[in-house]
Amino acid sequence: MKNTKTAEAALSILKEGNKKYISSDVPSGDISRAIRERTAEAGQSPHTVVITCSDSRVIPECIFSAGIGELFVIRVAGNVIDRHALGSIEYAADHLGSRLVVVLGHTHCGAVGAAMHHEAGGFVKSITDEIQSAIGGETDELRACEKNVLNSVSVIESALSDAVGDFTVVAAIYDIKSGEVTFL
Ligand SMILES: [Zn+2]
Numbered sequence: 001m002k003n004t005k006t007a008e009a010a011l012s013i014l015k016e017g018n019k020k021y022i023s024s025d026v027p028s029g030d031i032s033r034a035i036r037e038r039t040a041e042a043g044q045s046p047h048t049v050v051i052t053c054s055d056s057r058v059i060p061e062c063i064f065s066a067g068i069g070e071l072f073v074i075r076v077a078g079n080v081i082d083r084h085a086l087g088s089i090e091y092a093a094d095h096l097g098s099r100l101v102v103v104l105g106h107t108h109c110g111a112v113g114a115a116m117h118h119e120a121g122g123f124v125k126s127i128t129d130e131i132q133s134a135i136g137g138e139t140d141e142l143r144a145c146e147k148n149v150l151n152s153v154s155v156i157e158s159a160l161s162d163a164v165g166d167f168t169v170v171a172a173i174y175d176i177k178s179g180e181v182t183f184l
Pocket of ligand 1: 020053054055077078079106108109111112
């Protein structure tokens with residue numbers, strides 16, 4: 001069973017879900033036993049792929065009031081794109097029918113901050129080097145976050161150019177204080 005929702009329909013579901021999240025203190029996605037059993041039997045058909053940061057304050061299913069089987073989520077610090085992420089996107093688009101890909105950055109991202117201040121070492125540097133090349137000398141933190149997500153969008157679009165058309169890639173920023181998602 002593949003997803004049949006268009007990118008446009010998926011985007012409006014996400015926007016509505018985010019409004020619901022902001023106006024309520026309780027997560028409202030369907031995580032019932034019934035949906036768990038149904039998706040275990042019938043398989044998954046997520047309408048959207050979300051690529052976001054590992055930051056513990058960013059919880060995609062809650063942010064969009066989504067439940068089991070709705071979001072195909074890829075998480076890595078700084079929401080940078082590597083070959084594994086590309087493979088995951090390709091899989092969701094080809095085999096699960098996902099038509100919308102959202103790169104979701106967030107305010108006060110530690111990975112972006114570390115890239116701005118050149119303070120990473122070890123394996124973390126492989127992440128901040130990627131972010132650094134996307135943000136250049138940007139000194140405004142929010143603007144740097146936006147440049148970073150826009151870079152991830154263009155990495156996806158150029159690597160998967162044959163498939164773009166089958167799915168739509170959009171950039172968004174999550175405000176970790178207000179809970180609001182702004183699509184760029
Ligand atoms: Zn982050």
